[in-house]
Amino acid sequence: MKAIRVALAGTGNCAWSFSQFVAQAQADPEASLPGLMCRTVGGYRLADVRVVAAFDVDADKVGRPLAAAFEAPTISATRFTDLGADRDAPVLAAPLLDGLAGPLGEVITPAGEARDATSESVAKALVEHDVDVLVITLPTGAAQAVRMFAEAALTAGAAVVNCTPEVVARDAGLSARFADAGVPLLGDDLRSHVGATTLHTALIELLLGRGLELDSTYQLNVGGNTDFLNLADATRSATKFTSKANALRAAGMTDVSGVAGPTGFIGHLADTKLCFANVRATSVLGSEVQLDVKLTVEDSPNAAGVIANAVRAAKTAADRNLSGAVDGPAPMLFKSPPNGLPESQARAAFLDFAS
Numbered sequence: 123m124k125a126i127r128v129a130l131a132g133t134g135n136c137a138w139s140f141s142q143f144v145a146q147a148q149a150d151p152e153a154s155l156p157g158l159m160c161r162t163v164g165g166y167r168l169a170d171v172r173v174v175a176a177f178d179v180d181a182d183k184v185g186r187p188l189a190a191a192f193e194a195p196t197i198s199a200t201r202f203t204d205l206g207a208d209r210d211a212p213v214l215a216a217p218l219l220d221g222l223a224g225p226l227g228e229v230i231t232p233a234g235e236a237r238d239a240t241s242e243s244v245a246k247a248l249v250e251h252d253v254d255v256l257v258i259t260l261p262t263g264a265a266q267a268v269r270m271f272a273e274a275a276l277t278a279g280a281a282v283v284n285c286t287p288e289v290v291a292r293d294a295g296l297s298a299r300f301a302d303a304g305v306p307l308l309g310d311d312l313r314s315h316v317g318a319t320t321l322h323t324a325l326i327e328l329l330l331g332r333g334l335e336l337d338s339t340y341q342l343n344v345g346g347n348t349d350f351l352n353l354a355d356a357t358r359s360a361t362k363f364t365s366k367a368n369a370l371r372a373a374g375m376t377d378v379s380g381v382a383g384p385t386g387f388i389g390h391l392a393d394t395k396l397c398f399a400n401v402r403a404t405s406v407l408g409s410e411v412q413l414d415v416k417l418t419v420e421d422s423p424n425a426a427g428v429i430a431n432a433v434r435a436a437k438t439a440a441d442r443n444l445s446g447a448v449d450g451p452a453p454m455l456f457k458s459p460p461n462g463l464p465e466s467q468a469r470a471a472f473l474d475f476a477s
């Protein structure tokens with residue numbers, strides 16, 4: 123099978139965990155890796171992925187080989203393994219735009235090279251590195267920077283996986299332009315492997331499936347990585363609240379009082395994330411059922427499991443001449459696909475696409 127040539131827009135914690143997962147697979151392509159849901163997607167193994175280039179704006183990362191960029195002080199996700207074949211992929215400068223607005227601007231110094239970078243230079247690099255799939259892992263709220271990367275990928279003919287909650291796959295106009303160009307688009311906002319949204323939507327489906335009526339729900343999330351630092355700023359987190367609400371609606375939660383979002387930054391948690399989910403429902407004879415669940419996960423490896431599926435789904439879509447926002451695999455991989463589904467249907471649709 124041909125390799126899938128991947129570029130990373132943003133070399134933060136999710137990109138680091140994903141690159142390690144790829145390295146682990148490359149080291150032993152036939153190994154059964156915990157959390158790797160599908161050995162193949164469209165015939166591709168995870169070991170067939172090559173990270174060939176990356177983009178960032180951080181002075182501690184730009185101009186360095188990929189493995190060295192992941193030693194920057196803002197990386198808090200656990201090192202499980204060293205990078206292998208992809209360790210020397212170049213980290214290139216990208217235009218800053220709104221990438222470091224808010225609290226991130228206090229902990230990350232922009233590289234001088236970012237001043238000269240443009241959408242055109244990003245598109246040119248994607249062509250030069252023969253990139254099949256661009257994975258966008260930029261900070262939430264960086265709407266201009268995310269849009270710039272999507273446009274550059276469209277120009278270069280590279281498929282897009284949008285891990286952020288910024289509107290890309292849900293933008294009908296942009297999706298139509300990707301469709302016209304024959305380029306697949308997957309998004310928006312990664313639904314972590316066994317994360318808060320996956321758990322919460324499974325709980326809702328369980329109760330609705332037994333005929334209960336939902337009364338109210340909440341989902342509180344805290345963590346200590348730069349994603350949570352950024353999300354602690356209300357001007358940056360708005361799209362994340364909307365995206366989480368989209369996922370709960372797709373699970374069947376309509377006209378119910380509900381709140382779900384990032385709820386705080388606790389620095390010493392580093393890459394550990396805690397989710398507290400509560401669902402209140404009415405059952406037989408008006409009796410009350412309450413579920414209170416606490417989930418503790420390492421945030422970034424949890425994202426890597428989904429990116430591992432998403433990049434292979436994006437390349438498979440290209441192989442099958444699917445373009446624009448791709449429906450089949452998206453509801454399981456993202457919180458806010460153009461057409462969401464309840465958890466069990468989303469999983470069945472993904473497995474059908476992957477086979």
Ligand SMILES: NC(=O)c1ccc[n+]([C@@H]2O[C@H](COP(=O)([O-])OP(=O)(O)OC[C@H]3O[C@@H](n4cnc5c(N)ncnc54)[C@H](O)[C@@H]3O)[C@@H](O)[C@H]2O)c1
Nearest residue numbers: 132133134135136178216221259262267286312348349425
């Ligand atoms: N489990 C998860 O971690 C998870 C789940 C779902 C969605 N997401 C989303 O994925 C995204 C990435 O999360 P993360 O934890 O990796 O974030 P992070 O803060 O670790 O990394 C963001 C990276 O983007 C870089 N950046 C900022 N502006 C840029 C620009 N203009 N061009 C290029 N690079 C730029 C930063 O320097 C940093 O390296 C966020 O939007 C997050 O909400 C994460």
